[in-house]
Amino acid sequence: MKRALMTSIVAGVLLFVANIGFAGTMVTQWEYLNDATFASFTQTDTGVSTVRIEDGGKTLIWGDSTLPINTSEQSKIVISPAVSGSNLVTALSPAVPVPQPVITVTHFNNSIDASYKTLTSALITATIEFSPYLPDNTANLFQFSTSIDFYFFETPNSNPTPNDIFVLKDPSATSGSFSYDGYTYSYMFTGSGFQPIGATWGDPYATYITNNLPNGASVGQVNGQYIGWVTTEDSLTVAPFYVSISATPNPVPEPSTMLLLGAGLLGLSVLGRRRHS
Incomplete structure (x- = not known):
């Protein structure tokens, strides 16, 4: 024995x-698929018409729904179709990664007559999947996926919060890492929509988020700040987002x-x- x-x-x-x-083989290029949909919403109790999700979960719309629709009495949030590609190039640290565009969120923000029911909040869930593309011998052997949630708040059209708010549920979800074949890959989502809300648009917006979270909901902060963006009343706001990836070799004995x-x-x-x- x-x-x-x-x-x-x-x-x-x-x-x-x-x-x-x-040493493992570094993935030099990735396939990716980024998609998003509306997970839930809340609305006012009184008023005509209803808040509704259309276009296969890509459009959340409220206000006038009677034909012919008065578009000035209608607001909506539109998520772009899923974005996919195979051109996400790995930057070997400390090289700076090159971001690729992914989904876009567009808010058509109109002042709606009080006779209509209106949206009060909504939850959007975005997902992304990574799988190796180059070199060819690593293809289809591995897949990593993650998700990002953010809330939308329809505020009263008056001071001190006349504009509407998007806020990340968990700001740390915009970046992360995973290991594959001897390397650690770090991904990051960026966009003009990721700003400290209170510091950029004023403390009343941060207070509004705190006071109007749906029951049981929580929103994380970074250095005491909610992260997201604010959309101007009676205008169209487009928020594009990007993803990038970099690699660091894992230590070997x-x-x-x-x-x-x-x-x-x-x-x-x-x-x-x-x-x-």
Whole structure:
């Protein structure tokens, strides 16, 4: 039994030493798919018409719905169709990654007559998937996915918060990392929509978020600030977003250290066999 144990140790050491310095193949280019939809919403109790989701979950619309529709009495949020591609290039750290455009959120923000029901809040969920594209021999072997949620608040059309608000539910979700084949890949979502709301548009907007979260909802902060963007009343606001990715090689054991370890374990196994004899 001792002989079998020592044989296993020696074999393991030799296998480990044989693979010292092995580096995986870095994915130089990624396929990606970014999509988003409306997960839920709340609306006022009184008024005519109803808030509704259309276009396969891509449009949230409220206000006038009676034909012929008066578009000035109608507001909506439109999420662009899913964005996919195979041109997301990996930047090897410390090189600066090049972002690729993904989904866009457009808000048609009109002042609606109080006789209509209106949206009060909505939750949007965006997802993205990464899978290797180049080199070819890594394709279709791995996939990583993540999601980002953000809330929308329809505010009263009066001071101190005359404009509407988008806010990230968890700001840390805009970046992250995963490991694959000897490398750690770090992704990041960016866009003009990721700003500190209170510092950029005033504390009343941050207070409005705190006071009007749906039951059971929570929103994270960065340095005491909600992160998102504010849309001007009676205007159209387009918020485009981008994704980028970079790579860092995972640390590998020093060859000299592992050779010494292997030699030491091998010596112990030989000594053990001599004593057993």
